[in-house]
Amino acid sequence: MKRSYFAGPYAVWMILFTIAPMIFVVFYAFHTTDGGITFDNIIRCFDATTMKVFLRSVKLALMCTMLCLLLGYPAAYILASKDFSKYKMLFVLFILPMWMNFLLRTYATMSLLENRGIINTVLEKLGFERVNMIGTEGAVLFGMVYNFLPFMILPIHTSLKKMDTRVIEAAQDLGANPFRVFARVTLPLSVPGVISGITMVFMPAVTTFAISRLLGNGNFMLLGDMIEKQFMESHDWSFGSALSLFMMILIMLSIGLLNRIEPNKGEGGGKW
Amino acid sequence: MYEDTKLIELKSISKSFGDTEVLKNINVYIRRREFVTLLGPSGCGKTTMLRIIGGFETPDAGQVIFDGKDIQKVPPYRRRVNTVFQKYALFTHLNVYDNIAFGLKLKTPEELLPNVKKPSRKQVKEEIDRRIRRMLKLVKMEGYEKRSVDALSGGQQQRIAIARALVNEPEVLLLDEPLGALDLKLRKEMQLELKSMQQQLGITFIYVTHDQEEALTMSDTIVIMNGGRIQQIGDGKSIYDEPKNAFVANFIGDSNILPGVMHKDFEAEFAGHVFECVDEGFKENEPVDVLVRPEDIMLIGSDVGMLVGEVKSVLFKGVHYEMKVDTGDFVWKVHSTTMYPAGSRVGLSIVPSNIHIMRRMEAEGKIEA
Numbered sequence A: 001m002k003r004s005y006f007a008g009p010y011a012v013w014m015i016l017f018t019i020a021p022m023i024f025v026v027f028y029a030f031h032t033t034d035g036g037i038t039f040d041n042i043i044r045c046f047d048a049t050t051m052k053v054f055l056r057s058v059k060l061a062l063m064c065t066m067l068c069l070l071l072g073y074p075a076a077y078i079l080a081s082k083d084f085s086k087y088k089m090l091f092v093l094f095i096l097p098m099w100m101n102f103l104l105r106t107y108a109t110m111s112l113l114e115n116r117g118i119i120n121t122v123l124e125k126l127g128f129e130r131v132n133m134i135g136t137e138g139a140v141l142f143g144m145v146y147n148f149l150p151f152m153i154l155p156i157h158t159s160l161k162k163m164d165t166r167v168i169e170a171a172q173d174l175g176a177n178p179f180r181v182f183a184r185v186t187l188p189l190s191v192p193g194v195i196s197g198i199t200m201v202f203m204p205a206v207t208t209f210a211i212s213r214l215l216g217n218g219n220f221m222l223l224g225d226m227i228e229k230q231f232m233e234s235h236d237w238s239f240g241s242a243l244s245l246f247m248m249i250l251i252m253l254s255i256g257l258l259n260r261i262e263p264n265k266g267e268g269g270g271k272w
Numbered sequence B: 001m002y003e004d005t006k007l008i009e010l011k012s013i014s015k016s017f018g019d020t021e022v023l024k025n026i027n028v029y030i031r032r033r034e035f036v037t038l039l040g041p042s043g044c045g046k047t048t049m050l051r052i053i054g055g056f057e058t059p060d061a062g063q064v065i066f067d068g069k070d071i072q073k074v075p076p077y078r079r080r081v082n083t084v085f086q087k088y089a090l091f092t093h094l095n096v097y098d099n100i101a102f103g104l105k106l107k108t109p110e111e112l113l114p115n116v117k118k119p120s121r122k123q124v125k126e127e128i129d130r131r132i133r134r135m136l137k138l139v140k141m142e143g144y145e146k147r148s149v150d151a152l153s154g155g156q157q158q159r160i161a162i163a164r165a166l167v168n169e170p171e172v173l174l175l176d177e178p179l180g181a182l183d184l185k186l187r188k189e190m191q192l193e194l195k196s197m198q199q200q201l202g203i204t205f206i207y208v209t210h211d212q213e214e215a216l217t218m219s220d221t222i223v224i225m226n227g228g229r230i231q232q233i234g235d236g237k238s239i240y241d242e243p244k245n246a247f248v249a250n251f252i253g254d255s256n257i258l259p260g261v262m263h264k265d266f267e268a269e270f271a272g273h274v275f276e277c278v279d280e281g282f283k284e285n286e287p288v289d290v291l292v293r294p295e296d297i298m299l300i301g302s303d304v305g306m307l308v309g310e311v312k313s314v315l316f317k318g319v320h321y322e323m324k325v326d327t328g329d330f331v332w333k334v335h336s337t338t339m340y341p342a343g344s345r346v347g348l349s350i351v352p353s354n355i356h357i358m359r360r361m362e363a364e365g366k367i368e369a
Helices: A002-030 A040-044 A048-080 A088-099 A102-113 A116-123 A137-161 A163-173 A178-189 A190-208 A211-213 A221-232 A238-259 B046-054 B096-105 B119-136 B154-166 B185-203 B210-218 B236-241 B246-251
Strands: B005-018 B020-033 B035-039 B061-066 B079-086 B172-176 B202-208 B221-226 B229-234 B256-264 B267-272 B273-276 B286-292 B298-300 B307-316 B319-324 B332-336 B347-348 B358-359
Touching: A002 A238, A040 A238, A048 A088, A048 A137, A048 A190, A048 A221, A048 A238, A088 A137, A102 A116, A102 A211, A137 A190, A137 A211, A163 A178, A163 B079, A178 A190, A190 A221, A211 A221, A221 A238, A221 B046, A238 B256, B005 B046, B005 B202, B020 B046, B020 B202, B020 B229, B035 B046, B035 B210, B046 B079, B046 B172, B046 B202, B079 B119, B079 B154, B096 B119, B096 B154, B119 B154, B185 B202, B185 B210, B185 B246, B202 B210, B210 B236, B221 B236, B221 B246, B229 B236, B229 B246, B246 B256, B246 B286, B267 B286, B298 B332, B307 B332
Parallel strands: B035 B202, B035 B221, B079 B172, B172 B202
Antiparallel strands: B005 B020, B005 B061, B221 B229, B256 B267, B256 B286, B267 B273, B286 B358, B298 B347, B307 B319, B307 B347, B319 B332
């Protein structure tokens, strides 16, 4: 079993960068700043202010995931269709934002949405009134959708692309018109792609920071911002760790929930 | 047995993919209740022909007539045909029962129960269930309703694919090399089962295969194709006995094909010898292809044979021995139940009715089907 040695470096990596930090997080979460064991930090996670931030984070992340799904599925579908396979450039354009730093993208969004930003300047030139966009919840949501949309498109696109065209033909052959082919075959078969798209959008969305600070003018603090604040401003590492722990459990629960939705092969029948 | 009415007719069908001409001026008709096999090597256009009938390809030229109507513009989901796809194409997100139910659930209650006035949901459900159970019984897959299709063996998946298509009671069932992935024994079993299903249900079958034995076993009519053209249409026996050209002769059964010259009616020369034969209507001294089936050559003493040669190799094939006999001009393939050891000298004798003369040009595919 010599091959198991190859796993060595990964084991070291995991211990150094995953397990050790986790231990630190747990350690800090249950200790006061001067070293005593406490549950106060955990209890604080459930007070009114934190709950408000938590609920807002989840609400925005859910809305962002929904919007990404509604925008991303048709985009992935069109990009995966035969007629578009020639236009590889189009696909690249959809994925291109992923190649840029996420802060950079958010700053760019900022300059679009600002009160004296590009959109408002154009609106004024055209004789319309300026619209206040920056600092609204809508702006935060827009920033999140813009940032995370490619993560929805990619997995769905992959699952549609690798779908066997004969299965589609079989459905047509059995009397399904294009609408029914989609509803009864294409959509159910792309569910794994949708699930991983949702996971890949929801997870970063619920933990995101900076977007809300930059586009929401700090009016809509999210869980990620709150954690950042504990470490960078309040220097309350213990509470920050407790919040991190809380968020990790939240993500674990949501992944568990998603995996339950994923249709077990063979049980998928009868669902339509 | 089939009726003498044309159900499907392909008229001057041509189809190209890019620069490749896949079908060249195809003319063929298929009768009601007929078991027709499209037979040919891979790339001969047989699958494309099937896909044109199914509606998955549009011909560049020509007409597809179904029951007297041109169905060129009818999309696949409105055609009264169903297909058993190569590699089955089952719905992996549905279990066996729901795979078979797929087509039935797309039908209107009135289509399912034409004799019932305003059928209730319950009646529809029961009717669907009744048909599925009957179909599962037909393909011998009772008790597999709730299984995942991924958990089935190749032969079982095959049966479900057939059931899924047949349950809709199509007028025509299209089968695209449905037994290709099965092992020999199972394939033979399924051939017989398919044939008996076809006779039992009285449905027209159009069957695509490259396996000549399969074609001979099952078909009422065989359409032999090569290079996008139809080479010959006929029942198995007539094609075997009277192949129109060297390609057909080679494709169906074992054969010795050699060049020859037709001196005059009933007299041909090949392999350095003049033979009496039963063919006529050729030009004087017309170059021809001559076909002699290996089982039609009799091995006799070297002093009395029409041709004399030396046995080069012997293979035991079960029922018979296959021997290669070199007569100098040609190496003959001979099937015989009597074995002559390699190196021995034998005489070859062929009776006139077993010599089959074919026109040369026909091999180029210039015949009208």
